[in-house]
Amino acid sequence: MSFFSKTAEQDKWKEKYLDLLDEQEQSTESCKEKEELLCKIIIRLTIATAGLDPLLDPHLLGIRDQLKNGIDSHALKNELEKFTISVAQIKHTPDQNQSVEIEPLFDFLLRRYTTEKQQSILKLLKKKAETAKFESSNQLFIAILEAIDSDDDASASNIIANYIDIGIVSRQLLLFLESIEIPSIFDQQAQTAKQLLAAPNQTAITFESILDKSFKLLLKIKHHNQSEQQDIDKFLSHITEQLAALDVSVMGASSAAQKSAENRSKLDQSVSEQMEELQLSSTNATKLEPLKGIINSRLASIAKEIEEHSQKEAIQRQKTQQQLDDLVDKIKDMESESCELKSKLKIANTQALRDTLTGLPNRNAYNERLETELARWKRYHIPLSLIVWDIDYFKNINDSYGHKAGDKVLLLIAKQLSDHSRATDFISRFGGEEFTMLLPNTDSQSALVLANQLRQTIEKTGFNASGASVVITISCGITEFILNDTDETAFERADQALYQAKQQGRNRCCVL
Numbered sequence: 001m002s003f004f005s006k007t008a009e010q011d012k013w014k015e016k017y018l019d020l021l022d023e024q025e026q027s028t029e030s031c032k033e034k035e036e037l038l039c040k041i042i043i044r045l046t047i048a049t050a051g052l053d054p055l056l057d058p059h060l061l062g063i064r065d066q067l068k069n070g071i072d073s074h075a076l077k078n079e080l081e082k083f084t085i086s087v088a089q090i091k092h093t094p095d096q097n098q099s100v101e102i103e104p105l106f107d108f109l110l111r112r113y114t115t116e117k118q119q120s121i122l123k124l125l126k127k128k129a130e131t132a133k134f135e136s137s138n139q140l141f142i143a144i145l146e147a148i149d150s151d152d153d154a155s156a157s158n159i160i161a162n163y164i165d166i167g168i169v170s171r172q173l174l175l176f177l178e179s180i181e182i183p184s185i186f187d188q189q190a191q192t193a194k195q196l197l198a199a200p201n202q203t204a205i206t207f208e209s210i211l212d213k214s215f216k217l218l219l220k221i222k223h224h225n226q227s228e229q230q231d232i233d234k235f236l237s238h239i240t241e242q243l244a245a246l247d248v249s250v251m252g253a254s255s256a257a258q259k260s261a262e263n264r265s266k267l268d269q270s271v272s273e274q275m276e277e278l279q280l281s282s283t284n285a286t287k288l289e290p291l292k293g294i295i296n297s298r299l300a301s302i303a304k305e306i307e308e309h310s311q312k313e314a315i316q317r318q319k320t321q322q323q324l325d326d327l328v329d330k331i332k333d334m335e336s337e338s339c340e341l342k343s344k345l346k347i348a349n350t351q352a353l354r355d356t357l358t359g360l361p362n363r364n365a366y367n368e369r370l371e372t373e374l375a376r377w378k379r380y381h382i383p384l385s386l387i388v389w390d391i392d393y394f395k396n397i398n399d400s401y402g403h404k405a406g407d408k409v410l411l412l413i414a415k416q417l418s419d420h421s422r423a424t425d426f427i428s429r430f431g432g433e434e435f436t437m438l439l440p441n442t443d444s445q446s447a448l449v450l451a452n453q454l455r456q457t458i459e460k461t462g463f464n465a466s467g468a469s470v471v472i473t474i475s476c477g478i479t480e481f482i483l484n485d486t487d488e489t490a491f492e493r494a495d496q497a498l499y500q501a502k503q504q505g506r507n508r509c510c511v512l
Contacts, residue, residue: 005077059086102129109144121147125458166207170197173214178431179363181352183224189217194402355429357407358414366428366436370487373426373438377481384481385447387437388494389417392473392506394433401465408463409472416458419449444480444511451476451509457506472506 062079105124110119125143170493174197176359196210353365361369377384391397391413398406410433417427417435426438439447458474481490497512504510 013178092223102126103255111463113147118147119375121508166202170202170207170210173197173270174210175221177187177214180221181362181364182221184356185224186217186221187356192404198398198403199397202474212276217473252272293351358410358429360414360418360435361426361428363428363430366426366438367487368425369428369438374481374487376440382441383443383446384441385439385444385478386481386494387447387451387476387478388441388498389435389437389474389476390492390498390502391433397470401468401470405465405470408465411459412472413458413474416461417454420454420457444478447478448478448511451478455507455509475506476503476509477501478509478511 060080062082105123106129109122113119113122122144123141125147128143129140174194177190177194177197193210193214196213201211258302268308278311353361357360373384376382391409394406394409397409410429413435414427414429417437421437422439423429424440426440430436439450442450455474455476458472462469462471464470475498477492477494477495477500481496493512497510500512501508501510
C-alpha cells in the first residue's frame, strides 16, 4: 500500500474516530439530562414525603438541598447514611399513637371467624390490645393474622377457592404470558405454563401449584433479562475504555508530530546560524587556506546535523506510523464489536416486536404502528379502520385435539391473514387467539368487504388432527376512527362489534 493511500485510509479512520467521539459526547449529554431528571424526581419525592415523620424531615431537607446544588457524591452519601439510620430508628420505635379502633375491629373479626379456636385467640388478643401490650399496630395485625390462619379451614387453598375466581386469574395470567417477550431458552417452560393455565376445571390446590410455577418462570425471565442488560453494560464499558485508549494514542501521535516540527525548526535555525557565520567568515577572510578550512568544517558540521536529524526523523516517523497503525487496528476492532452489538440489538428489537409462534408483529408492535397511523389520520384526515379478529371455538380445539393442534390453527390463521391482505394493512397477533388489523385509507364499509373476503377464505381452510377433520372459522369486529377517538375508544367499539358477531352465531363480521 502506497504512503498516500495509507494516509487516506488513516484519515478515514480518524474521521470515524471523531464521529465516535461525537456520539460519546451526545451520550454524555444524555446521561447528564437523565441525571438532572433523576435529581428532580428525588427532590419531588422528598417534598411529597415531608411531614411523614419528624425524625426524617431534616434529612429529606438535606438531601433536597444537596441535589439542588448538583450531585456531590461524598456529601450525598453522608446524608443518605443519616437518613438510613433515622429510618431504622423509626422502624424500631414503638407506635405511641395507635390509631386502630379496637372495639369495631374485633367485633367484625369475632363475627367473621367463628370457630372455637379462633374465637378464643381473638378474645385474648382483644384484651391484650385494650391494655396496650402491643408495641405497634403492626404487631397487633400480625397476631390477628396468625390467629385467623391457625384454623385448618382457612388454608391458602380454601382462601383461593372462596375468594378468587380461578378462571379469571388464569385467563389474565395467560394473556400476560402471551403479551410479553419470552427468551427462546424458556419457550418450553412457557408453553407448559400456558397449557396449565388454559386447562379446564382447575381446583384450588392445582391452581396454587400453577401460580407457583408461573411466578418462578417470570422470575427466571426477569433474571435472564437483567443478565443480558449487564452484558450490554459491560460491553459499553469496554467500548468506553477503548475510546479512552484511542484518545491517548491520538494525543501521542499529535505530540510526536509537534515534537518533530520543533526539531525541524531547531535544525533550520542551526543551519541558518552556521550559514551566517560562514558568510561572515568568508567576508572577513584575507587568506584562502584558512577560509577553506573554515568552510569545510562548517559544511561537515551542517552535514552531520542534517544526518542526525534525518535519523531522528526516521525513528520518530516509524514510531508515529506504528502508533497510527495501532490506532487503525483498534478502530477496526471497535467497528467490528460495534457491528456485532448493532446486530444483537437488531435481533433483540425484532424479537421484542414479533410473536414467537406465528412470526407476526405482536402487541408491542401493534401499539407502535397504531401511534404512527393515528398521527397520520389526525394530520391528513384520511379514513382509518380497525379490525379485531377472534378464532371461533378455539378453546374447544385445544381441549379436543391438544395444544399442538391449537398452535397449528394459529399458524394457519396468521398465514391466511398475511397472504390475503393488502401490503398497506398491518396485521398483528394481539394475544391468545386474537388478531388485529389496521387498515389505512379505508372506511368501515370497505373494511367490511375485505374482512368478509378474508373470513370466507379462512372458512375454506382446515386440517386433520388425530384422524379427524378440524374446521376453522373466525369472527371479527370492525370500527372506523372518528373525531375525538383514542386508541382505547376505537378498540372498545371494535371489541363490542366482535361480541355482537359472537352473539349472532360466529363466523361473521360486524361493524360499529
